Amino acid sequence: MSSTFGTLFRVTTFGESHGKAVGAIVDGCPANLELTEKDIQPQLTRRRPGQSALTTPRDEADAVTILSGTENGKTLGTPIGLSVNNRDQRPGDYSEMDVVPRPSHADYTYLMKYGNKASSGGGRSSARETIGRVAAGAIAEKWLKTRFGDVSIVAYVSSVNAIEAPAGAAEGLTRELVDATPVRCPDEETAKKMIAAIEEARDAKDSLGGTVTCICRGLPAGLGEPVFDKLEAKLAHAMLSLPATKGFEIGSGFAGTHLHGSQHNDAFVQKGDRLGTVTNYSGGVQGGISNGEPIVFRIAIKPVATIGLAQETVDLDGKAVTLEAKGRHDPCVLPRAVPIVEAMAALVLADAALQQEYRIR
Numbered sequence: 001m002s003s004t005f006g007t008l009f010r011v012t013t014f015g016e017s018h019g020k021a022v023g024a025i026v027d028g029c030p031a032n033l034e035l036t037e038k039d040i041q042p043q044l045t046r047r048r049p050g051q052s053a054l055t056t057p058r059d060e061a062d063a064v065t066i067l068s069g070t071e072n073g074k075t076l077g078t079p080i081g082l083s084v085n086n087r088d089q090r091p092g093d094y095s096e097m098d099v100v101p102r103p104s105h106a107d108y109t110y111l112m113k114y115g116n117k118a119s120s121g122g123g124r125s126s127a128r129e130t131i132g133r134v135a136a137g138a139i140a141e142k143w144l145k146t147r148f149g150d151v152s153i154v155a156y157v158s159s160v161n162a163i164e165a166p167a168g169a170a171e172g173l174t175r176e177l178v179d180a181t182p183v184r185c186p187d188e189e190t191a192k193k194m195i196a197a198i199e200e201a202r203d204a205k206d207s208l209g210g211t212v213t214c215i216c217r218g219l220p221a222g223l224g225e226p227v228f229d230k231l232e233a234k235l236a237h238a239m240l241s242l243p244a245t246k247g248f249e250i251g252s253g254f255a256g257t258h259l260h261g262s263q264h265n266d267a268f269v270q271k272g273d274r275l276g277t278v279t280n281y282s283g284g285v286q287g288g289i290s291n292g293e294p295i296v297f298r299i300a301i302k303p304v305a306t307i308g309l310a311q312e313t314v315d316l317d318g319k320a321v322t323l324e325a326k327g328r329h330d331p332c333v334l335p336r337a338v339p340i341v342e343a344m345a346a347l348v349l350a351d352a353a354l355q356q357e358y359r360i361r
Contacts, residue, residue, distance in 0.1 A: 001124070005238065007229075008358070009143075009351040011136040015086075016118045017126030023083040024132030026069070026139055028354070031077030033143055040064050040138040044084070046339040047134050049328075052182040054198050055336055056328045060087060064135050082135045086128075100315045100323050104305040111316075127243045127333060130340045137343020140350035147353065148218060154178060155214035155341040157185045157334045158298065160194040163210075170215060184335045202331035205308030205324075209244070210334045212341050213298045216284070216349065221274070221292035223352040230288025231352060232297070238344040239299045244333060247300030251283025266293075290352075295345075301337055304330055 004012040008028045015022030041064055048062040049055055062084050069080030101108035106125035110117040117123060144151045156178045158165045169187040178184050181191035183198065194210075201208045224231030236248040256264055259281075266277035266286075277293055284295035306329045315321050330336065 003124075005241070006347060006351045008354040009140060009347065011133065011347060013129055013132030013136075015129065015132070016123040017086075017128040018118070018123075019086060021083050021085045022128055022131045023064075023081070024136045026080040026082065026136045029069070029075050029077070029080055029139055029143065030354075031075050033075040033139075033146060034073055035066070035070055035075050035080075035139060035142065036073055037064050037066055039142050040066075040082070040135050043134050043138045043141075043339045043343060044131065046179070047131065047336055049330075049336070051336070054182050054195065054202070054330075054332065056330045062131060080139065082132065084131050084135070097323075097325070099317075100313065100321055102306055102323065102325060103311055103313050104302075125243065127336075127340075130242065130343075133242075133347070134339055134343040137339075137346040141342070141346035144219075144346060144350055144353065148220065151216075151218040153214070153216045153342045153345050153349070155212050155338045155345075157183055157194065157338065158211045158213040160185075160210040160332060160334055161197055161208045163190060163193045163197060165190045170213065173215060178338065182335060183332075184338045198332045206331070207304035207307050207329075208332045208334075209246075209301050209303040210332070211298050211300050212334060212337050213296070214341050214345055216295040216345055219284075219290055219292070219295065219349060219353075221290055222356055223349065224285065224287075224289040225352070225355060226288040230285070231290055231295075231348070232283070232285045232288065234348045234352065235295075235297055235345065238348050239297070239341065242299070242301075242337070242340060242344065244301050244304065244337075245299055246302045248297065250285060250295075250297040252281040253283075253298065256281055295349075299337075299341060301334060304333055 004010055010027045012025045044062045044064055049060055065083050067081030067083055069076055069078050110125060141153060154173050154175055165185050165187045177186040183191050183194045185191040185194055198208055232250045239245055239248050264281050266279045266282050268275050269278055274292055280293050283297060284290055284293040306325045308324055310322050310324045313323050
């Protein structure tokens, strides 16, 4: 199983959704970075279940413990072990699904690949695996800010179902603005509509999908490794490795195909002591390398597969059954996906920055 991500800043996640613990090993973090659990916990708290009526009621504190790799509040340059205990486990909720693969879930494909699967909650295919990513991403983000100063990585819910936030929603974007609404959309009027739609789906025992937009500011030009490890390729790899993701686009994305080159080209201008661009259709990346402009990308996230609404399907023997999934599940994962997307972006950018630093030494 491929559970390790990164080239120099490497992260290996471990654990199943209803096992004893989940977490990560971070290898390659530079020494002497000031680091304690307090640096990591805020992002885990933003990801944790039970934050509002829009999320799963599973009650987990998701408190992180640093097991190794630090001493006296600083990294040693050795592997950093991170662990989060699972406390509110209910594997019995999944007994029916031992023989009935959930529609559009990974139950069936894991069984076909490995000849075995976790008996509850999806195991490694569960979004609970992302705890290790978020913890590791918090470390990567702190290193980026220590190295480059005013780095900002902020994601927000830009659509739920057919409800889309206006283009101006990203103006002056901060995590505080994003977290001001439980759906994590910074546009208040749009957020109200999103919340109503999610509540309606929840009450009908159904689910909704949507998109998350992420904006990364304050990063230098020169990050990315053409030709196969272009920055947008690594970002796409990172984002599409997340549960429930079905699409990735950067900058103008698919909409840019509707423009002429004369409309789409980002003309250069002088911005202080560097060149910048008037527009940012490129999304901050040209030729697979960052150009110093904000890196802007979007991720499509499908509706949650596990729903309580009755579905006609078959069991592993092909016998027709009606499945009404039990357990505690998000009617829409978009709000909790925000810190996960930020974490994966930080991991990609920290890895790219370290590769560039070694190159120019």
